[in-house]
Amino acid sequence: MGDLPVGAVGEVEEIDVHVATVNVDVQEKVKRYAGPVLIGEVAESAGVTSQTIRFYEHEGLLPPPGRRGNGYRVYDRTTLNRLAFIRSAQSAGLTLAEIRSIIDVRDAGEVPCGHVTAVLQAKLDAVAARMRELEILASELDHLLERGRALDPGDCTDTDICHILSEAP
Template identity: 40%
Template sequence: MEMKIGELAARTGCPVETIRYYEREGLLPAPSRSAGNYRQYDAGHVERLSFIRHCRSLDMTQEEIRALLALRDRPEAECGSANRLIEEHLHHVEVRIAELESLRGQLRDLRARCSGEGASEACGILRELEQPGPSPVATEECAHAGHLHVPGVHRRG
């Protein structure tokens, strides 16, 4: 059963541009082409794209998805790698949760500086924001992941 890109998009709930992007990135294999040069996808593309979309719904990076796809493509491979990858991803999620909780505390403290009444020139929020903010800090978790932690930025590349 072959289908065009629009049909694949409809079956998987994935936008056409995203499908093309996954092809360019090598996550989704290039489909065969019809005589009219239309992309022709099959059930394998549906399965692989569904796998990729599930990984993305778990906020996995392309690198993590690539590693899992490589394991999926080699059924004889040891599954311990998948377990370690998920364990590491879980750790990053826990770090991000802690960062978000810290951010929430900072925002609540900032909000408490203003009653919401009076002129903006006396606003405690605006006065506090005029002060130099914290500089980016490299945390052990971020250094391990190869990126610099900047408060307020919670995605890793």
């Protein structure tokens, strides 16, 4: 989860069981910074790349940073806290769109707890549905394996690619 933004469409995410530890580390590092910090320091503290921070800004997950006279981005503690929140939400399996919706509620001045609960319930419902789909798929694969054990490869005709996966006679 470190170098690339997570949650892109079509991407398979891996769950990192150590993310909670990473978030604690981020919170500890946040305490070190009293004033504005540069993008590299923020990236290092949050365990992401500068590119990821720019991506989050572009996607509306982070507010536009302040700028120094030389044009360098400068960030404050709020950005570090928001990055820690994003990483925590990702570890719960939320997509960037779901995270943005929570941030939007918060940025509108509302407490997002009800919205977060609804998002998490929807995520849990989707996981349960996917688990049911996978159980059906596992059953079908078991059936095909049993069929494959019962069929003789010598019976496969030139018109068949593989009679295990062909329609049953």
